[in-house]
Amino acid sequence: xxxxxxxxxxxxxxxxxxxxxxxxxxxxxxxxxxxxxxxxxxxxxxxxxxxxxxxxxxxxxxxxxxxxxxxxxxxxxxxxxxxxxxxxxxxxxxxxxxxxxxxxxxxxxxxxxxxxxxxxxxxxxxxxxxxxxxxxxxxxxxxxxxxxxxxxxxxxxxxxxxxxxxxxxxxxxxxxxxxxxxxxxxxxxxxxxxxxxxxxxxxxxxxxxxxxxxxxxxxxxxxxxxxxxxxxxxxxxxxxxxxxxxxxxxxxxxxxxxxxxxxxxxxxxxxxxxxxxxxxxxxxxxxxxxxxxxxxxxxxxxxxxxxxxxxxxxxxxxxxxxxxxxxxxxxxxxxxxxxxxxxxxxxxxxxxxxxxxxxxxxxxxxxxxxxxxxxxxxxxxxxxxxxxxxxxxxxxxxxxxxxxxxxxxxxxxx
Amino acid sequence: xxxxxxxxxxxxxxxxxxxxxxxxxxxxxxxxxxxxxxxxxxxxxxxxxxxxxxxxxxxxxxxxxxxxxxxxxxxxxxxxxxxxxxxxxxxxxxxxxxxxxxxxxxxxxxxxxxxxxxxxxxxxxxxxxxxxxxxxxxxxxxxxxxxxxxxxxxxxxxxxxxxxxxxxxxxxxxxxxxxxxxxxxxxxxxxxxxxxxxxxxxxxxxxxxxxxxxxxxxxxxxxxxxxxxxxxxxxxxxxxxxxxxxxxxxxxxxxxxxxxxxxxxxxxxxxxxxxxxxxxxxxxxxxxxxxxxxxxxxxxxxxxxxxxxxxxxxxxxxxxxxxxxxxxxxxxxxxxxxxxxxxxxxxxxxxxxxxxxxxxxxxxxxxxxxxxxxxxxxxxxxxxxxxxxxxxxxxxxxxxxxxxxxxxxxxxxx
Numbered sequence: 001x002x003x004x005x006x007x008x009x010x011x012x013x014x015x016x017x018x019x020x021x022x023x024x025x026x027x028x029x030x031x032x033x034x035x036x037x038x039x040x041x042x043x044x045x046x047x048x049x050x051x052x053x054x055x056x057x058x059x060x061x062x063x064x065x066x067x068x069x070x071x072x073x074x075x076x077x078x079x080x081x082x083x084x085x086x087x088x089x090x091x092x093x094x095x096x097x098x099x100x101x102x103x104x105x106x107x108x109x110x111x112x113x114x115x116x117x118x119x120x121x122x123x124x125x126x127x128x129x130x131x132x133x134x135x136x137x138x139x140x141x142x143x144x145x146x147x148x149x150x151x152x153x154x155x156x157x158x159x160x161x162x163x164x165x166x167x168x169x170x171x172x173x174x175x176x177x178x179x180x181x182x183x184x185x186x187x188x189x190x191x192x193x194x195x196x197x198x199x200x201x202x203x204x205x206x207x208x209x210x211x212x213x214x215x216x217x218x219x220x221x222x223x224x225x226x227x228x229x230x231x232x233x234x235x236x237x238x239x240x241x242x243x244x245x246x247x248x249x250x251x252x253x254x255x256x257x258x259x260x261x262x263x264x265x266x267x268x269x270x271x272x273x274x275x276x277x278x279x280x281x282x283x284x285x286x287x288x289x290x291x292x293x294x295x296x297x298x299x300x301x302x303x304x305x306x307x308x309x310x311x312x313x314x315x316x317x318x319x320x321x322x323x324x325x326x327x328x329x330x331x332x333x334x335x336x337x338x339x340x341x342x343x344x345x346x347x348x349x350x351x352x353x354x355x356x357x358x359x360x361x362x363x364x365x366x367x368x369x370x371x372x373x374x375x376x377x378x379x380x381x382x383x384x385x386x387x388x389x390x391x392x393x394x395x396x397x398x399x400x401x402x403x404x405x406x407x408x409x410x411x412x413x414x
Numbered sequence: 415x416x417x418x419x420x421x422x423x424x425x426x427x428x429x430x431x432x433x434x435x436x437x438x439x440x441x442x443x444x445x446x447x448x449x450x451x452x453x454x455x456x457x458x459x460x461x462x463x464x465x466x467x468x469x470x471x472x473x474x475x476x477x478x479x480x481x482x483x484x485x486x487x488x489x490x491x492x493x494x495x496x497x498x499x500x501x502x503x504x505x506x507x508x509x510x511x512x513x514x515x516x517x518x519x520x521x522x523x524x525x526x527x528x529x530x531x532x533x534x535x536x537x538x539x540x541x542x543x544x545x546x547x548x549x550x551x552x553x554x555x556x557x558x559x560x561x562x563x564x565x566x567x568x569x570x571x572x573x574x575x576x577x578x579x580x581x582x583x584x585x586x587x588x589x590x591x592x593x594x595x596x597x598x599x600x601x602x603x604x605x606x607x608x609x610x611x612x613x614x615x616x617x618x619x620x621x622x623x624x625x626x627x628x629x630x631x632x633x634x635x636x637x638x639x640x641x642x643x644x645x646x647x648x649x650x651x652x653x654x655x656x657x658x659x660x661x662x663x664x665x666x667x668x669x670x671x672x673x674x675x676x677x678x679x680x681x682x683x684x685x686x687x688x689x690x691x692x693x694x695x696x697x698x699x700x701x702x703x704x705x706x707x708x709x710x711x712x713x714x715x716x717x718x719x720x721x722x723x724x725x726x727x728x729x730x731x732x733x734x735x736x737x738x739x740x741x742x743x744x745x746x747x748x749x750x751x752x753x754x755x756x757x758x759x760x761x762x763x764x765x766x767x768x769x770x771x772x773x774x775x776x777x778x779x780x781x782x783x784x785x786x787x788x789x790x791x792x793x794x795x796x797x798x799x800x801x802x803x804x805x806x807x808x809x810x811x812x813x814x815x816x817x818x819x820x821x822x823x824x825x826x827x828x
Contacts, residue, residue: 013450015441016629020432022455027429036427037462039455041436048451055469215430280701280722286708287694287701290722294700297771297803299724305732306722308694308704314719314757343728357711389711 001172003029003036004056008067008077009151010043021066021156032165033178033229044068049080057084057144062168064160067151069134071113077148081139082121084146089119095126095135102133127163131155136163145171177236178229183247184221184257186402190214193222196251210243219292219394221256221263256405263401264292264299270408271302271347278404279345280306281319281335283326283352284368285393292397304345309335315352318342327352327361332369333378340373347408348373349400355389366392370400374407415586417443417450418470422481422491423565424457435480435570446579447592447643458482463494467560471498475558476582478574481565483548485527491562495553496535498560503533509540509549516547541577545569550577559585591650592643597661598635598671600816604628607636610665623653626661633706633808635670635677670819677815678706678713684822685716685761692818693759694720695733695749697740697766698782703811718759723749729766732756741766741775746783747792754787761822762787763814769803780806784814788821 005025011017022039029036038059042052049068056063068077082089095118103110117134120126127136127149134150136159147167149159169175185193193214194201201212210228217223224247228239248255257266271278280289290306293299307318315321319338321331335350349372356365366387371380383399385392419439425431436453443450452473456466463482470477482491496503509532517524531548534540541550541563548564550573561581563573583589599607607628608615615626624642631637638661642653662669671680685692694703704720707713721732729735733752735745749764763786770779780801785794797813799806 012437013440013453014444015437015439018432018434018437019453023426023429023432025429026427030428037457037459038466039427039433039453041453043451045451052452277725282701282704284708285705286713286717287696287704287720287722290696290701290724291699291705294698294722294724294769295804295807297769299700303700304725305728306701306720306724308701308708308720308722310704310708310714310720311691311718311757317758318719318756342732343725344731355708355711390709393709 001034001062001168001174002060003034003062003064003168004038004040004060005036006052006056006063006065007039007041007151008044008049008065009041010045012041012067013043021151021153024153024157025064025066025160028160028165029168031178031180031227032169033174033176034168034172044074044076046076046080049076050083053080053084053146057141057146061144062171063144063146064164065146065148066156069117069136069148069150071111071117071133075116078116078119078121078137081124081137081146081148085121085123085139085141087122090122091115092118092120092126095120098126098130099133099135102130127159129158129162131158138163138167176229176231177233178227179236179240180225180227181240181244182259183224183226183244183255184261184263185224185251185254186221186256186263186398187254188222188251190216190222193224193251197224197247200246200250208243209239212243212247218391219398221398224251224255253406253409256402262292262296263398263405265296267401267405267408268293268296268299268302270405274408274412276302276346276408277304277344278302279304279339279343279348281339281348281350282306282308283310283315283335284355285351285396286310288393289349289351289397289400304343307339307342325361325363327354327363327367327369329369329380329382332371332380336371336373336378336380337376340376347375347404349404351396351400353392353396355392357389365389368392368396370396370403372400372404372407374404374411379403379407415448415476415582415588416474417448417476417478417582418474419450419453420466420470420477420479421453421455421565422458422463422479423455424459426455426481427457435565435567438567438571439478439480439574442574442579443582445592445594445641446583447588447590448582448586458488458490460490460494463490464497467494467498471555471558471560476585477558477560478578479560479562480570483531483550483562483564485525485531485547489530492530492533492535492551495538495551495560495562499535499537499553499555501536504536505529506532506534506540509534512540512544513547513549516544541573543572543576545572552577552581590643590645591647592641593650593654594639594641595654595658596673597638597640597658597669598675598677599638599665599668600635600670600677600812601668602636602665604630604636607638607665611638611661614660614664622657624657626657632805633812635812638665638669667820667823670816676706676710677812677819679710681815681819681822682707682710682713682716684819688822688826690716690760690822691718691758692716693718693753693757693762695753695762695764696720696722697724697729697749698769699765699807699810700724702807703763703765703814706811718757721753721756739775739777741768741777741781741783743783743794743796746785746794750785750787750792750794751790754790761789761818763818765810765814767806767810769806771803779803782806782810784810784817786814786818786821788818788825793817793821
């Protein structure tokens with residue numbers, strides 16, 4: 001079973017929008033065990049859409065088209081697909097009612113334009129999902145199939161997951177379950193991790209039940225993805241559990257979370273579990289640590305606040321940093337204890353450093369002091385990041401939170 | 415002159431990387447006055463690359479290929495292009511020396527693999543830019559042309575701007591200069607702005623020297639892009655100046671900046687110009703205002719710091735917020751004056767609200783109080799954002815900074 005993706009939209013060609021849909025669908029297809037050899041983007045133009053759809057159907061067994069299903073006259077995917085199928089259009093009365101219900105549910109009346117969205121090629125079937133007002137369509141073309149889904153990412157995703165992937169897997173006769181699990185790590189480079197896991201990767205390459213892949217994701221950590229294939233859900237989960245245990249045994253506590261867990265959410269959960277509150281004292285990150293922590297819903301259970309001490313005399317006046325250099329062990333230690341005291345928190349993290357591009361306080365850009373205060377005891381560490389301003393700040397955020405995570409784990413004897 | 419873009423890389427098909435290159439090149443082509451009707455992505459596979467390059471050359475006059483020019487054996491763009499050209503490969507001795515110089519300049523010796531990057535199809539020309547170690551190639555194919563550039567975005571951009579666009583414009587006989595200028599605005603919806611500018615857009619559509627387009631960009635503001643075409647640099651700049659003045663006369667001070675200026679950089683520049691220092695007091699944004707301000711290099715000239723008061727008793731204890739509801743005019747007013755006092759700043763902004771998804775303090779998610787303190791006088795305003803947690807926080811950041819910007823402009827009588 002070979003699949004292709006065609007994204008429709010002049011705004012994609014003009015670069016007004018980046019096509020993230022095709023990348024996302026490509027990933028889902030790979031995880032579902034379906035080959036995809038080409039992505040194409042074309043504008044909202046009948047002839048060029050027709051050519052692209054036909055080209056793709058000529059090469060592949062199935063084509064997924066995103067976009068061009070809206071209510072305006074630019075949106076012509078439905079009509080062009082009918083032409084490819086060699087059929088006319090028919091108004092689907094059940095669809096009219098479903099689309100009207102979408103509007104009724106929001107207390108609005110439906111513009112007449114939206115009725116166009118209930119017109120489908122004869123022989124096509126509307127998908128059962130209708131997260132917006134644009135229906136997705138399953139369109140048989142001879143022995144092959146074309147799926148048309150909206151370009152709005154969250155509408156598209158619901159239909160790909162709910163209808164397209166199961167349908168493709170059934171057509172392809174794939175009964176195996178393919179699933180992946182991501183271990184998020186911090187503290188080791190990609191090459192370092194690859195070296196440490198080299199024997200395990202060799203073992204898997206020689207015929208293991210799963211595969212490993214690495215993906216560096218900046219402030220989100222360095223991800224190790226385990227992918228496994230088996231006959232049933234239970235079997236695939238068991239393979240993933242087994243391989244996760246093997247990888248953890250090799251790389252240890254640098255794994256901070258799984259899948260959608262972030263460093264922030266993991267640290268906050270651990271604080272809540274231990275009944276501790278957190279404060280931060282930030283200089284070079286300017287509030288980014290607090291901003292990331294409070295992006296997590298429910299962070300108020302543990303997070304009390306921050307003193308962003310960007311000016312030197314704020315560090316001294318508010319946090320009790322002694323006279324002398326502000327990018328130093330003494331300064332960051334005083335900031336960490338000051339944060340606990342001033343904000344009334346049990347534990348704290350503090351950072352001070354030189355984001356660049358200019359040196360500061362006699363220190364080169366990338367020089368960062370990070371401290372954690374747990375049970376009244378401060379531990380400080382100096383780093384020298386070889387990055388630009390943005391990455392230096394981002395790496396500081398995840399590094400200092402990771403230092404706190406490791407101390408919290410040690411505290412409960414984990 | 416019709417152009418197509420082909421991106422090479424299995425990681426694009428698998429969704430491990432989003433293809434931002436094609437969007438960026440598409441935008442540059444549009445600005446250069448060159449039509450582009452299709453983007454394609456294929457994997458690192460000889461046959462499928464061959465087919466994609468030939469398809470594209472069949473439809474278009476020029477094809478831009480990104481990726482597959484690295485030193486490893488996966489990188490086969492050079493060889494496949496030679497096959498499309500119907501020629502062999504030759505080692506370009508001048509290129510060998512240029513690539514070696516790139517390594518020498520970094521004090522490293524060149525791995526033998528990198529010599530492959532000096533092999534070019536007979537008849538192809540290496541581009542003059544060499545930002546990395548992968549040379550870009552101009553490859554004539556009959557009357558048509560194929561440009562091969564690396565997939566690394568900053569290497570690709572340098573070659574597109576330096577060689578590909580000028581060469582395409584020359585081939586297309588385009589001597590006109592096309593340039594655009596972006597006015598960044600805040601405070602009005604896209605439809606509101608379109609309505610206000612409707613007459614001007616009609617005037618331009620009827621034969622004006624420039625065009626207007628809108629682009630909503632979240633926390634970066636709503637952008638109004640003016641694009642103009644003329645025979646010379648001086649003429650095109652004069653048209654842009656003229657149209658910018660017209661648009662500003664219609665939409666007024668909601669224009670906060672031009673091109674790469676952000677709300678943060680504009681506010682910081684205005685503070686420096688007026689010799690004022692700034693402090694912030696943040697609750698629902700949790701440090702995001704400070705983080706954005708300090709992302710600007712040189713922000714320490716005006717920014718002193720922030721009290722992130724996430725917990726209610728931190729608001730009261732540190733900022734002097736009175737007993738009572740913390741999402742209220744009284745609370746945000748006390749936060750704004752408290753920020754100036756505690757952090758020793760001339761002016762301040764303060765925000766408190768409910769990011770969601772749960773209601774808080776009897777208030778619905780999206781309810782936000784924002785305050786600015788200038789010359790000791792606080793102005794507060796209430797907003798009700800219909801967004802999720804992330805967008806509510808982001809809109810709060812730019813909205814409160816915009817309120818400060820307008821007060822600073824009024825202060826110096828602008």
